[in-house]
Amino acid sequence: MAWRRANAEELRRRFLGQWIVLEGTEIIANGPDPVAIVQVARRRGIHSPYVFRVEGEKAPKTSSLGL
Amino acid sequence: MVSVQYSLEFPYRIYQDELFPMVMVALRNPATRESVDQDAFLDSGASRSIFLGAAAPMIGFSLLEGEPWEFRTNTGQPVHARIHRVGVVLGDGVAEFALDLAFSTDEIQRNLLGRDFFNLLQVGFRESYGRLYIEPVP
Numbered sequence: 001m002a003w004r005r006a007n008a009e010e011l012r013r014r015f016l017g018q019w020i021v022l023e024g025t026e027i028i029a030n031g032p033d034p035v036a037i038v039q040v041a042r043r044r045g046i047h048s049p050y051v052f053r054v055e056g057e058k059a060p061k062t063s064s065l066g067l
Numbered sequence: 068m069v070s071v072q073y074s075l076e077f078p079y080r081i082y083q084d085e086l087f088p089m090v091m092v093a094l095r096n097p098a099t100r101e102s103v104d105q106d107a108f109l110d111s112g113a114s115r116s117i118f119l120g121a122a123a124p125m126i127g128f129s130l131l132e133g134e135p136w137e138f139r140t141n142t143g144q145p146v147h148a149r150i151h152r153v154g155v156v157l158g159d160g161v162a163e164f165a166l167d168l169a170f171s172t173d174e175i176q177r178n179l180l181g182r183d184f185f186n187l188l189q190v191g192f193r194e195s196y197g198r199l200y201i202e203p204v205p
Binding site (some may be wrong): 001035 | 078080081082083084085091093096101102104105106108110112113116119121122138140141143146165175176177179
């Protein structure tokens with residue numbers, strides 16, 4: 001999580017809208033298809049891959065509700 | 068006054084550069100044991116938990132084979148989903164719960180763990196410290 005926070009800008013610049021599998025500080029796979037990148041991670045021996053989508057910056061003067 | 072002794076402590080997690088009361092959970096398909104780790108917001112305003120539809124095929128479910136379900140958002144707009152029974156694993160396997168989890172078939176931004184999840188455990192928030200506490204019993 002600390003790595004994600006420290007690298008948030010770089011992640012957005014390179015991967016905005018993409019899915020990423022992150023293992024520690026290593027990006028194992030990325031792309032538009034989350035199922036495909038999970039399969040890549042499992043082939044690498046990662047039993048339960050951590051998967052997230054790279055979101056854009058929060059717009060100014062906005063707050064979020066649940067959905 | 069009731070006191071709760073919490074055995075699990077988690078720091079808030081980041082979303083769009085902001086810290087939120089989120090936990091990382093492993094979603095597990097009970098039939099195949101396929102599993103993925105996902106961030107989820109703890110949302111006591113959600114009567115039922117809902118995850119992005121994309122998470123269902125990651126663990127081997129055919130999204131549309133689940134029971135249909137409909138949510139109503141704060142604006143009254145519907146969000147459609149399908150229900151699949153999953154295992155929700157907390158804290159590197161410290162606790163696992165069976166949950167009939169909704170996976171959205173509409174576009175949503177975030178995974179939410181709602182009151183069906185809260186019904187399985189006890190949660191405490193310490194907002195100003197950015198930490199949350201869980202005792203994995205009802």
